[in-house]
Amino acid sequence: MALLEKWTKMAYNEQEDKNKLQKLWADYFEVEKGIYRQLLSDPDNVVKGTVEELAKKYETDIMTMTGFLDGINESLVTPNPIDTMTEETEVALGFDKERLYKNMVAAGADWLYGLEEWNDIFDPEKQKELYKEQKQSQTVRNAGPKIGRNDPCPCGSGKKYKKCCGKGR
Secondary structure (H helix, E strand, C coil): CCHHHHHHHHHCCCCCCHHHHHHHHHHHHHHHHHHHHHHHHCCCCCCEEEHHHHHHHCCCCHHHHHHHHHHHHHHECCCCCCCCCCCCCEEECCECHHHHHHHHHHCCCHHHHCCHHHHHCCCHHHHHHHHHHHHHHCCCCCCCCCCCCCCECCCCCCCEHHHCCCCCC
16 A cells, blocks of 8 residues: 555554544644744755655655645646655755745645744745735636626527526526
């Protein structure tokens, strides 16, 4: 079984005791924050190694490292093969700084996008701009004015909407 599948079964197990799951996630978030602090302190250095080597480097277990690799994967310049990775799989953590910041915002991970290490990468104005861009990209906008039943059909038939494209709605 691939590592990601094991991590998913462990971290998202609905049959598991809620307290045990809360502890797992609380511990995970602390480790995650520590790894990001190290990565962001030297953001242009692409950290490489096997999953096992990175777990040792960041003083965590294989499953927590797997969860971290899953979380950062969409922010990487070259994604890792997380679906098939094993302990011996070579991975790289070369991330796109803006994409990583925006993904942290999208996840609502204020403990990550609020890390002080970001201040050495982006000034406060740039952080606000990236935050705003991400939040706006998640905003659902109405496509346009609502068509009334008795309005002319927008298809151009000349019929009322209720007798044309709105029929049966």
